[in-house]
Amino acid sequence: MKISVNTEIALTYLSSRKKQTVVAAMGVMFGISMFIFMQSLMKGTNDYFEKSSFSTTAHIRLYSENKVADAHMLNSYLKDNSTKILTNPKQLQQSLGLTNPYGIIQNIRKNPQVVAVTPQVTTNVIYASGSVNINGTVAGVNIDEEDKMFDVQGNMKEGDLHDLNRVNNGLLIGKGIADKLSLHVGDNITVRAGSGSPMIMRVIGIYATTIKQIDETKSYANIVQAQNLLGKDRSYVTDIKINLADYNNAPKVARDMETITGYKAEDWVQSNEQLKAAFKIRAIILNSVIGVILLVAGFGIYNILNMTIYEKIKEIAILKATGFPGNSVISIFLQQAVYIGLMGGVIGVIVGFLITFMVSKIYIGAGTLKYLPMSFYIPHYIEAVCFGILTTIAAGFFPARKASKVDPVTIIRG
Amino acid sequence: MENIALKTTNITKYFHDPVTIPVLKNINLEVKKGEFVSIVGKSGCGKSTLLYVLSTMDRDYEGVLEINGVQATGQSLNSLAAIRNESIGFVFQFHYLLPDFSCLKNVMIPALKLGKFSPKEVEARAYEKLKMFGVEELALKKANKLSGGQQQRVAIARALINDPAIIMGDEPTGNLDSKNTGIVFDLFQKLSHEYGQTLITVTHDEDFAKRSDRIVEMADGEITNHGHR
Secondary structure: OOOOHHHHHHHHHHHHOHHHHHHHHHHHHHHHHHHHHHHHHHHHHHHHHHHHHHOOOOOEEEEOOOEEOOOHHHHHHHOOOOOOOOOOOOEEOOOOOOOOHHHHHHHHHOOOOEEEEEEEEEEEEEEEEOOEEEEEEEEEEOHHHHHHHHOHHHHEEEEOOOHHHHOOOEEEEEHHHHHHOOOOOOOEEEEEEOOOOOEEEEEEEEEOOOOHHHHOOEEEEEHHHHHHHHOOOOOOOOEEEEEEOOHHHHHHHHHHHHHHHOOEEEEHHHHOHHHHHHHHHHHHHHHHHHHHHHHHHHHHHHHHHHHHHHHOHHHHHHHHHOOOOHHHHHHHHHHHHHHHHHHHHHHHHHHHHHHHHHHOOOEEEEOOEEEOOOOOOHHHHHHHHHHHHHHHHHHHHHHHHHHHOOOHHHHHHO | OOOEEEEEEEEEEEEOOOOOEEEEEEEEEEEEOOOEEEEEEOOOOOHHHHHHHHOOOOOOOEEEEEEOOEEOOOOOHHHHHHHHHHHEEEEOOOOOOOOOOEHHHHHHHHHHHHOOOOHHHHHHHHHHHHHHOOOHHHOOOEHHHOOHHHHHHHHHHHHHOOOOOEEEEEOOOOOOOHHHHHHHHHHHHHHHHHOOOEEEEEOOOHHHHHHOOEEEEEEOOEEEEOOOO
16 A cells, blocks of 8 residues: 555554544544434434424324404405405304315325325214213324325234224223223223214223323224214314324425315324424534534544644644655644544444443433434445544644745744 | 755845844855855854755845755745655754654655655665665654753654655754764765765854865854855
8 A cells, every 4th residue: 555655644643642533532532422312312303303203193194173254255246346344254164174275185185295194073072981971082094005095003001903903993092091991802892972872982002192182182083983973974184194204304294284175284293392392402512512522522623733733843844845845744644633533433423332231221211211212324434534534634734834835044043 | 057056145144033133134145056055154054044045044134045957945835845755855953753653664754755766665675765874773663762962863864765856954963973974974965975965054064064065154144255266
């Protein structure tokens, strides 16, 4: 292997001061491993909260919303140019069901960003078992599609969710409901929707999410059962749930759908504003911590190279006297910084992985969260190395430039 | 005049600290190719200062410097570095080796920088140069493990590695005993007479100066005797 004379000199300088080199590399290593650890923790946490939010919320939910009365009807009746003002307008009760839901679904499927669409019948109900009544909601769903969108399977505690398709009047209830009514798989439960007659249903499974409020109120039924419960026909659908390939596009796509369908399209950002804010705050905290760590590591390198240059100032003068131009001197010292950065980077990646791995085994046991959520995401490691090397180059550049400006005459003549 | 190795026209230089005083006054010097010139004079007469100007390292002067017919004055730092690397070998008053490197590497570095020969050839040539000064058995020792005289000889070997057209020495034999001074002198003479390399040395050693081809005498920043024979 042919290495340039600049590289050779840089390496000799590094190896003749092993202790300093190692200390500088440790600084970088620390910065990079912390970078990886913090990023993994943040992404793990964000993913966890996102997942738990998307386990109950679709990216977009399309439903019929009551509207405020306007002068539209009056206009079409009077057909003149006067301006009508409604004083004290009231909300108009709209039908909760969507008109032509399967037509809307077909239309939505045409959008290339949409990956899953499922109709749903949601209704408020009263669960009764023995003498106890509790309020809740029943979601009439196609359980296979629901599972695909929200990973219902992952939340199952007892029973088989596919029984919703097989068992007549089957009901998949939350763990909170099961506890309050002391129900088990196979038990019967009376469900009464506001306008319909009570119906006896059979518990075919129990699920638990991370959100207590949902577990205590929500249960799943087959969409047909839900329609029966309300005494409605097969085309009665209250919500259409939509998942996109990239959930970050949800707000924009939701606005488009509102215009096309005329119904309210609520995106996940609207229903989870606090989640979005938490992401942002965490990102700011994390980035400032990482920034400080890398800054400190950078100052370490800066210091060590600066000291080296004071120590080696005579040698730099000699190199220049024997015909090394300024940019060769920069190259010699910058290379030292880069090798320190690379060394620290490689070790830092390994240490960062180990820390992340060990922390992911720490038991937390808060609610359904057993272990600290950590993600092992390759781009973090690549980013860490890039940032580490950028920091070392930035930290090395100024001392190197100073070295290149050494005037050999003043140094040699003393 | 093709056989002029180095020529200065009206070189004047000032020191500004603490007050501005002229150290070199209208120096007009011509050195022919293959000439062995000694510059002598009392301490503080400006002979070392002149040598650093001639070496292209010191750019803070008025007047014109030409090396091998090419004007060095006003050239960029990088091209001056390239000129020094290829055509000027410099021996400093104190040895000034790079202490972290072996003697062999010290000698090789300017040649590796020049890149005219492969590293293997450079190594062979470096051994050859070390042999000329009887320090080849020290080749693999670190430079800071050597005595002053040994370091000085390695430093001279380094100055010769690229077969420079001009070799400049600031007291090149200052650290050597009489025997080694003799060796170095004979070698310098051989370089100038047989290989046509130009030598310019600043020295206090009168014997050394007397045996060179030409003695340039300096006093108070001026050349008082060009020493043409």
